[in-house]
Amino acid sequence: MDTRKEIREFLTSRRARITPEQAGLRSYGSRRVPGLRREEVAVLAGVSVPYYTRLERGDMHGVSQSVLEALARALELGDAERAHLFDLARAAQPAGARPRRRQARQRVRPEVQWTLDAITGAAAVVSNQRLDLLAANQLGRALFCELYATPARPVNSARFVFLDPRAETFYDDWERVAGDCVAILRWAAGRDPHDRGLSDLVGELATRSEAFRTCWAAHEVRLHNTGAKHYHHPVVGELSLSFNRLDLPVDHGLTILTYAAEPGSRSEEALKLLGSWAATAGPPESAPAIEQT
Numbered sequence: 001m002d003t004r005k006e007i008r009e010f011l012t013s014r015r016a017r018i019t020p021e022q023a024g025l026r027s028y029g030s031r032r033v034p035g036l037r038r039e040e041v042a043v044l045a046g047v048s049v050p051y052y053t054r055l056e057r058g059d060m061h062g063v064s065q066s067v068l069e070a071l072a073r074a075l076e077l078g079d080a081e082r083a084h085l086f087d088l089a090r091a092a093q094p095a096g097a098r099p100r101r102r103q104a105r106q107r108v109r110p111e112v113q114w115t116l117d118a119i120t121g122a123a124a125v126v127s128n129q130r131l132d133l134l135a136a137n138q139l140g141r142a143l144f145c146e147l148y149a150t151p152a153r154p155v156n157s158a159r160f161v162f163l164d165p166r167a168e169t170f171y172d173d174w175e176r177v178a179g180d181c182v183a184i185l186r187w188a189a190g191r192d193p194h195d196r197g198l199s200d201l202v203g204e205l206a207t208r209s210e211a212f213r214t215c216w217a218a219h220e221v222r223l224h225n226t227g228a229k230h231y232h233h234p235v236v237g238e239l240s241l242s243f244n245r246l247d248l249p250v251d252h253g254l255t256i257l258t259y260a261a262e263p264g265s266r267s268e269e270a271l272k273l274l275g276s277w278a279a280t281a282g283p284p285e286s287a288p289a290i291e292q293t
Contacts, residue, residue, distance in 0.1 A: 003091045003193050004058025010088065011056045013219040014075040015041050023074075044074035060092040080187060084221040087190035106254065108135040115256070116140070122260035123241070123271070129188035129253045130198050131157040131181060139271070142278035143259060146170050146234065158185060158201065162209040172230035172238075182215040183222045190221070229259060235277055236270040 016035035020027040025040055036044075042052035047067060055063065055071070068089055072082040108126050116124045116137040123143040126135040132154040133147065141148055146166050147155045158181040161167045161174070168174045188198055205212040224245070231239040241259040248254045261268035 003088060006190070006193070007058040007060060007088050007092060008056060010084070010219050010221075011071075011075070014077065014081070018076060022076075041071075041074050045070040047071075058092065060089045061094060063089055063092075078222065080183075080222040084187055084190040087187075088193075091190070091193045106132075106134060106251075108254070109251065112248065112251065112254075112256070119258065120275075121271075122258050124256060124258045126248075127157070127255050127257055129184070129191070130195075130201055131184065133157065134254070138278050139275050140259075142235075142274050143231070143233070143239075156201070157181060158205060158212075162205050162212045169232055170234075172232055178211060179215055179220065180222075180224045182212065182218075183220045184224060186216070186219065187221045187223060233270070233274065236274045238267075239270055240265070240267045241271070 015038075016033065018036050019034075020036060020040060023036060023040065023044060025036075025043075031037075038053055038056060039049045042049045045052065045067070047055075047070070052071075055067075065086075068086055072085055075081075077085060106128055112126060113135055116126065116135060119137055120139070123140040124137045125133050125140040125144070127133055133144065133156070134154055136144070144155070146164075147157065147160045150160065150164065152159070161171070161178050161181050167177075171177045185198070185202060188195075189202065192198065202216070206216060224243075226242075226244050229239075229241045229243045231241070233239050239261070241261055244258050244260075246256040246258065248256060261271045
């Protein structure tokens with residue numbers, strides 16, 4: 001990733017979404033572009049215009065934490081966006097030539113797999129920051145049988161979302177899911193801009209998917225820690241599940257994702273049915289639908 005370019009585009013996109021009125025400033029004259037001007041951001045952050053201009057051009061050499069905090073307030077950044085700004089500033093500090101590197105293959109410890117297998121009433125998978133699915137319990141593989149039907153390993157959620165035509169049927173809210181995928185990858189790129197595997201994935205998706213290119217250009221950054229997920233599963237039909245993210249501090253970059261149904265709901269019955277199917281038939285490459293009574 002080109003860190004200077006990332007900084008420039010991120011800051012430009014953030015100030016473009018804030019009007020002077022929202023920032024409590026008076027607006028004078030017409031504007032060629034939406035949002036705040038550089039000098040207005042500088043005033044809000046309490047820095048000089050030349051200094052802010054230097055920052056927005058991607059030169060964050062020696063920038064202090066207090067300036068970054070002021071900039072985050074001026075641009076009304078959310079928690080994930082603020083963290084992303086700090087990650088970009090850290091990556092911009094000189095540390096010699098740092099070539100892109102390919103991370104060693106991430107492995108899931110046996111103890112983590114035991115934990116997944118002990119979760120029997122919910123689907124559970126282990127993912128990394130590139131959205132690779134590295135491990136799953138039986139119900140997790142059954143829930144994401146459409147992803148596991150693809151030959152490529154490791155299974156990658158973003159690649160499925162943007163490159164597999166089945167994704168728009170599998171996800172009832174495909175546009176939101178697509179936006180979440182891109183926002184997570186953007187956050188990961190800020191944390192580790194020299195991860196060659198991540199850069200290669202972004203390059204592949206940008207080359208092959210116009211939808212990805214459009215989402216990526218928006219520079220949205222957020223973490224998706226909890227929420228509702230809606231699926232049209234090829235075996236059991238509609239599923240509405242509660243999603244939660246559990247980080248594994250000992251295993252850098254790895255996260256357990258769980259998908260559970262509300263007790264007594266139709267989705268709970270469908271999830272139980274899916275579990276029974278998985279236990280007897282296992283998720284085949286093409287999952288046949290089963291009748292529900």
